[in-house]
Amino acid sequence: MSRELRPNLVALQTIVQREIRRYTRIWPQTLLPPAITMVLYFVIFGSLIGARIGEMDGFSYMDYIVPGLIMMSVITNSYSNVVSSFFSTKFQRSIEELLVSPVSPHVIVVGFALGGITRGLAVAVIVTLLSMFFTDLQVHHLGVTVLVISLTASIFALGGFINAVFARNFDDISIIPTFVLTPLTYLGGVFYSIHLLSPFWQTLSLANPVLHMVNAFRYGILGVSDIRIGVAISFMLVAVALLYLVSVRLLISGRGMRQ
Amino acid sequence: MSTALSIRQLTKTYGNGFQALKGIDLDVAEGDFFALLGPNGAGKSTTIGILSTLVNKSGGTVNVFGHDLDRDPSGLKRCLGVVPQEFNFNQFEKAFDILVTQAGYYGIPAKIAKERAERYLNQLGLWDKRDVSSRMLSGGMKRRLMIARALIHQPRLLILDEPTAGVDIELRRSMWSFLTELNREGITIILTTHYLEEAEQLCRNIGIIDHGQIVKNTSMRELLKQLHVETFLLDLKESQLVAPELGNYPSRLVDHHTLEVQVEKSQGVTELFRLLSAQGIEVLSLRNKTNRLEELFVSLVENNLKVTP
Numbered sequence: 216m217s218r219e220l221r222p223n224l225v226a227l228q229t230i231v232q233r234e235i236r237r238y239t240r241i242w243p244q245t246l247l248p249p250a251i252t253m254v255l256y257f258v259i260f261g262s263l264i265g266a267r268i269g270e271m272d273g274f275s276y277m278d279y280i281v282p283g284l285i286m287m288s289v290i291t292n293s294y295s296n297v298v299s300s301f302f303s304t305k306f307q308r309s310i311e312e313l314l315v316s317p318v319s320p321h322v323i324v325v326g327f328a329l330g331g332i333t334r335g336l337a338v339a340v341i342v343t344l345l346s347m348f349f350t351d352l353q354v355h356h357l358g359v360t361v362l363v364i365s366l367t368a369s370i371f372a373l374g375g376f377i378n379a380v381f382a383r384n385f386d387d388i389s390i391i392p393t394f395v396l397t398p399l400t401y402l403g404g405v406f407y408s409i410h411l412l413s414p415f416w417q418t419l420s421l422a423n424p425v426l427h428m429v430n431a432f433r434y435g436i437l438g439v440s441d442i443r444i445g446v447a448i449s450f451m452l453v454a455v456a457l458l459y460l461v462s463v464r465l466l467i468s469g470r471g472m473r474q
Numbered sequence: 475m476s477t478a479l480s481i482r483q484l485t486k487t488y489g490n491g492f493q494a495l496k497g498i499d500l501d502v503a504e505g506d507f508f509a510l511l512g513p514n515g516a517g518k519s520t521t522i523g524i525l526s527t528l529v530n531k532s533g534g535t536v537n538v539f540g541h542d543l544d545r546d547p548s549g550l551k552r553c554l555g556v557v558p559q560e561f562n563f564n565q566f567e568k569a570f571d572i573l574v575t576q577a578g579y580y581g582i583p584a585k586i587a588k589e590r591a592e593r594y595l596n597q598l599g600l601w602d603k604r605d606v607s608s609r610m611l612s613g614g615m616k617r618r619l620m621i622a623r624a625l626i627h628q629p630r631l632l633i634l635d636e637p638t639a640g641v642d643i644e645l646r647r648s649m650w651s652f653l654t655e656l657n658r659e660g661i662t663i664i665l666t667t668h669y670l671e672e673a674e675q676l677c678r679n680i681g682i683i684d685h686g687q688i689v690k691n692t693s694m695r696e697l698l699k700q701l702h703v704e705t706f707l708l709d710l711k712e713s714q715l716v717a718p719e720l721g722n723y724p725s726r727l728v729d730h731h732t733l734e735v736q737v738e739k740s741q742g743v744t745e746l747f748r749l750l751s752a753q754g755i756e757v758l759s760l761r762n763k764t765n766r767l768e769e770l771f772v773s774l775v776e777n778n779l780k781v782t783p
Contacts, residue, residue, distance in 0.1 A: 222581020
């Protein structure tokens with residue numbers, strides 16, 4: 216193992232462990248709320264209203280929305296974990312502990328992103344287990360399911376990192392989730408198929424990246440999708456690469472961290 | 475003896491146009507205990523910020539134990555431990571975890587990190603507080619925690635930016651002896667402080683920075699030699715209504731029991747006591763009016779102020 220690799224692997228392990236320790240220590244704020252929210256979605260939209268809606272794309276409404284709701288919780292949690300963790304590290308100036316150390320910027324970005332990804336996936340597991348009380352899900356394509364959920368968590372974890380770098384106060388870390396992520400998620404086919412929309416809105420919906428993620432994941436679980444899976448996965452791979460490069464670049468420049 | 479720190483023509487201009495450093499040259503030898511002094515806003519923290527890579531320099535070179543800041547920042551960082559002025563650790567983490575985590579950033583395996591954390595927390599009197607959330611620690615404990623954190627990767631050069639600010643006398647003295655011991659073990663130390671008594675007590679060499687320039691870089695001994703006049707306060711046994719006539723010793727009464735006397739180095743105090751004794755004035759005690767280094771520091775900075783508009 217090279218002279219630089221081993222210490223950087225130890226540093227990576229340290230950052231990831233610290234991140235996991237952080238969100239598990241405050242589990243009533245991080246892991247419990249999405250579980251409660253999703254149970255409410257299952258009860259109200261799935262059981263109560265869903266029974267009157269009938270089938271969608273050949274599945275009961277409950278079965279149809281479960282993949283979307285899992286993705287919604289992954290998106291929200293992977294993003295919010297990194298944005299709040301990295302911003303508080305900046306806010307408390309404990310980011311200086313990392314900046315004065317010889318940790319590679321790549322390790323810092325990957326470490327924080329993995330923190331967000333693990334939280335996103337942990338919430339996904341919780342929500343999936345809860346969904347078992349309401350429906351009997353069969354996974355259509357395990358590889359696609361795991362790949363898509365991992366890529367989605369990565370995209371939003373890195374997005375959260377970039378948001379945290381630019382944020383100057385706590386208001387700045389809630390603007391993007393409130394005004395960008397929530398509308399994109401709700402309009403991203405979580406609760407409906409875009410085939411229900413007029414051609415104009417169908418075309419417009421295709422510009423929504425969340426739609427591709429939700430549908431790719433739905434394909435993995437149910438085997439149905441409004442979009443082409445290959446395109447969606449390619450788009451996600453490119454997005455991860457771009458967001459990663461931007462994150463590393465921002466960290467090296469020291470924006471908001473170095474004078 | 476090799477050079478621990480070498481700075482050449484270091485400049486820093488902030489985004490608002492303020493030129494904090496105007497071409498600093500500074501060398502610190504390995505094993506030295508070096509004081510970097512200067513008034514507020516002189517450029518001390520900017521210099522330390524550049525060394526620790528928290529401030530981007532505008533120009534010049536920085537070299538720590540042969541590691542160039544531009545070419546080998548990782549190597550430089552491994553040699554360097556920094557205790558900043560402000561508390562900059564996670565306030566919600568426990569003292570022990572802060573040290574082990576910091577060690578992890580330097581690639582130190584957890585087992586070794588835990589052993590070192592135990593050793594430094596013990597040495598700095600914080601072992602009992604190892605499981606206490608750092609925000610619950612007193613100011614002095616937080617300062618010691620930052621020193622322990624800076625030492626966890628066993629740096630060769632330790633930079634302390636006002637480490638005893640706001641620390642009580644007793645604790646300050648125990649920190650002095652701890653730092654002296656570290657220096658004796660071979661760690662090069664650079665100290666900035668506003669307590670000039672501290673610098674005089676601990677440091678062998680001194681650099682004075684003002685308006686972004688080094689105005690003095692010499693040994694403490696050489697610097698103190700420049701002090702020609704010392705001011706003493708004499709506590710008198712009997713009350714005096716007027717200042718006694720003391721020949722070549724300028725004097726004044728501070729109050730009825732305290733006499734202030736200026737003594738040139740060449741004069742000594744023997745003659746002074748003879749004159750006082752001849753007038754039947756008994757002296758209970760004698761003390762410096764100000765710290766010797768403080769007098770020099772003020773005069774150097776004032777002189778620099780006259781030439782720097």
